[in-house]
Amino acid sequence: MPDAAELLTLHALRLRSLCEVDVVAARFDLDPVAVEQVLTTAADAGFVRYRAGRLSGWSLTGDGRRHAEDLLADELAAAGTRGAVESTYVEFLDLNTRVLEVCTDWQVVQLGGQQVVNDHEDEDRDAAVLERFSELHAEAVPVVATLSGALDRLGGYPDRLVHAHDRVVAGDHAWLTRPTVDSYHTVWFELHEDLLATLGRSRSDERGDGAQRRAGDNAEEFA
Numbered sequence: 001m002p003d004a005a006e007l008l009t010l011h012a013l014r015l016r017s018l019c020e021v022d023v024v025a026a027r028f029d030l031d032p033v034a035v036e037q038v039l040t041t042a043a044d045a046g047f048v049r050y051r052a053g054r055l056s057g058w059s060l061t062g063d064g065r066r067h068a069e070d071l072l073a074d075e076l077a078a079a080g081t082r083g084a085v086e087s088t089y090v091e092f093l094d095l096n097t098r099v100l101e102v103c104t105d106w107q108v109v110q111l112g113g114q115q116v117v118n119d120h121e122d123e124d125r126d127a128a129v130l131e132r133f134s135e136l137h138a139e140a141v142p143v144v145a146t147l148s149g150a151l152d153r154l155g156g157y158p159d160r161l162v163h164a165h166d167r168v169v170a171g172d173h174a175w176l177t178r179p180t181v182d183s184y185h186t187v188w189f190e191l192h193e194d195l196l197a198t199l200g201r202s203r204s205d206e207r208g209d210g211a212q213r214r215a216g217d218n219a220e221e222f223a
Helices: 004-016 021-027 032-044 062-079 082-107 123-149 157-169 184-199 211-222
Strands: 048-051 057-060 108-111 114-117
Touching: 004 021, 004 032, 004 057, 004 062, 004 184, 021 032, 021 057, 032 048, 057 062, 062 082, 062 184, 082 108, 082 123, 082 184, 123 157, 123 184, 157 184
Parallel strands: none
Antiparallel strands: 048 057, 108 114
């Protein structure tokens, strides 16, 4: 097995992009001192770099991204659970298209053949979207929960999705798509990236028909 602190530190940077040590450490409940040590060593190896300024933090370099993917591949091989992750990933992709459609339908509406930002004045339409969202959530959580049996570090996603869903149902609708909180879309997008990194795949590998790309682009644009 690869060194856990190195794997989790670099993987947290993959999932969170540009971030400070406290954010990196919090993602997998790591000791900030250990994270600092990993980052210092990784910086010397050319795997990470620190950017100062208005948007500051640590990020992976191209070499670092490839090195982190090698660590993830070694982890999965040692666990012997690639088949289980692959199987869940296939189920995830079907759910993914529908999750992105719900997020897009919440954020935008069709008006005169054009997509415009949803002003949420049509309460019946919004209620129908939220009903679809809850039905989809009920399907998604059991699928995502199976990942914890394959790799421990994948085990936190169901609770995060449940928390975001419950906030939405309680009326705090920002928790469906807002990128500045741990919203449903934020968690789902991170899970997608996590599965791709774990399996050594890219988003372009799964975009053959273009439909998923359009839904995902819309969700990102209006988040």
